[in-house]
Amino acid sequence: MEEIRIAVIGHGFMGHEHEKMLSDFPGIRLVGFADRDPSQLDDVRPGLKRYESDEALIHDPDVDTVLIAANNNQHHDLVIAAAKAGKNIICEKPVAMSVAQLDEMERVAKECGVTFTVHHQRRFDPDFQTAKNIYDSGTLGDVYLVKSSVYGFNGNMHDWHVYKSEGGGMLYDWGVHLIDQILWMFPGVKVQTVYADVRNVINKEVDDYFKILLRLSNHVTAEIELGTYLLTDKAQDKWFERHWLLSGNRGTAYLDGFEPEGKIVRTTHLLTNVQGERTMTAAGPTRSFGPPPAGTLVTEPIEIATTTHADYFKNYCKAAHGEEPFLVKIPETRRVLKLMDAVRESGRTGRTVDFES
Numbered sequence: 001m002e003e004i005r006i007a008v009i010g011h012g013f014m015g016h017e018h019e020k021m022l023s024d025f026p027g028i029r030l031v032g033f034a035d036r037d038p039s040q041l042d043d044v045r046p047g048l049k050r051y052e053s054d055e056a057l058i059h060d061p062d063v064d065t066v067l068i069a070a071n072n073n074q075h076h077d078l079v080i081a082a083a084k085a086g087k088n089i090i091c092e093k094p095v096a097m098s099v100a101q102l103d104e105m106e107r108v109a110k111e112c113g114v115t116f117t118v119h120h121q122r123r124f125d126p127d128f129q130t131a132k133n134i135y136d137s138g139t140l141g142d143v144y145l146v147k148s149s150v151y152g153f154n155g156n157m158h159d160w161h162v163y164k165s166e167g168g169g170m171l172y173d174w175g176v177h178l179i180d181q182i183l184w185m186f187p188g189v190k191v192q193t194v195y196a197d198v199r200n201v202i203n204k205e206v207d208d209y210f211k212i213l214l215r216l217s218n219h220v221t222a223e224i225e226l227g228t229y230l231l232t233d234k235a236q237d238k239w240f241e242r243h244w245l246l247s248g249n250r251g252t253a254y255l256d257g258f259e260p261e262g263k264i265v266r267t268t269h270l271l272t273n274v275q276g277e278r279t280m281t282a283a284g285p286t287r288s289f290g291p292p293p294a295g296t297l298v299t300e301p302i303e304i305a306t307t308t309h310a311d312y313f314k315n316y317c318k319a320a321h322g323e324e325p326f327l328v329k330i331p332e333t334r335r336v337l338k339l340m341d342a343v344r345e346s347g348r349t350g351r352t353v354d355f356e357s
């Protein structure tokens with residue numbers, strides 16, 4: 001089968017990740033890189049092209065797919081230029097800075113007859129995939145709560161990520177992934193309402209903390225929380241935390257870390273209407289928060305998913321050869337952008353926003 005020949009615009013943090021991933025990827029030939037800052041090309045691997053300009057890359061007949069890994073505010077113009085040159089496109093997330101931009105990008109891609117998809121590889125994060133598998137298995141019973149959280153402790157937002165005009169801020173950065181994961185977790189489910197607290201804790205221009213509550217039509221409330229500046233004196237290896245909490249009427253799942261560890265605490269029958277025993281605690285005597293009757297809880301290990309980010313490009317290869325659909329479809333990315341608009345509106349007004357009725 002013919003190799004897919006990919007060239008990448010932007011040889012910064014993510015450009016280097018793509019270089020590592022695609023340099024020796026079955027079915028893909030990585031052709032080279034362009035960057036508006038020529039010094040960024042100094043360490044491009046031998047054998048790969050270093051283009052003099054984005055235009056040179058986009059018009060190179062050796063290239064059939066352009067992967068855009070430049071700053072967020074560059075995606076719109078670069079996608080349109082690549083489409084007009086007849087190249088298929090993979091764009092980094094967030095696909096665009098606004099729904100209006102995305103509408104135009106999609107229209108031009110369609111007119112030019114090129115494929116257009118977005119790098120949402122975090123759909124293959126093992127922590128997320130494990131959480132999704134737990135939900136899908138039904139083992140927790142009627143699930144009412146899914147909480148996805150990411151915490152950083154050093155307040156380190158850097159480079160262009162601190163500037164609004166460049167598409168900075170954590171909503172555009174991690175928020176896009178975390179929202180995309182929740183929407184991907186529940187196919188066919190509507191987001192009825194959105195409530196959000198969005199803050200600039202230490203950054204002047206951009207958000208660096210958010211809590212988002214999504215009321216879903218499957219009766220789950222999904223909570224997404226990200227903080228970049230939650231101070232801690234934990235050990236070095238705890239400077240970046242990832243957690244999932246899923247709870248239903250038959251069990252609760254705890255999942256911690258990007259290479260997750262976790263457990264399910266489950267009952268074999270509903271724990272409603274058991275006689276509360278009077279128990280003495282540090283808070284005083286309690287009946288509601290005493291221990292459950294002996295023998296009613298079982299702790300089970302979790303089977304951890306083995307998905308990796310390479311799965312994204314495996315799908316890309318198959319989809320490019322027409323063997324399966326592209327994993328990430330543009331209407332899905334539009335829904336994420338619209339949801340982020342609702343998040344911002346709720347953050348601004350302090351009110352719950354109706355989303356999909």
Ligand SMILES: NC(=O)c1ccc[n+]([C@@H]2O[C@H](COP(=O)([O-])OP(=O)(O)OC[C@H]3O[C@@H](n4cnc5c(N)ncnc54)[C@H](O)[C@@H]3O)[C@@H](O)[C@H]2O)c1
Nearest residue numbers: 010011012013014035036037040069070071072074092093
């Ligand atoms: N999918 C993911 O997990 C993930 C992770 C990190 C970043 N990203 C995305 O990747 C993109 C790049 O982010 P980054 O963290 O690598 O930033 P970065 O600043 O490290 O790298 C961006 C590079 O693009 C270059 N650039 C900017 N505009 C350009 C243009 N018009 N033409 C050519 N080169 C241009 C810059 O000079 C820089 O070298 C962003 O859209 C970001 O959201 C995705």
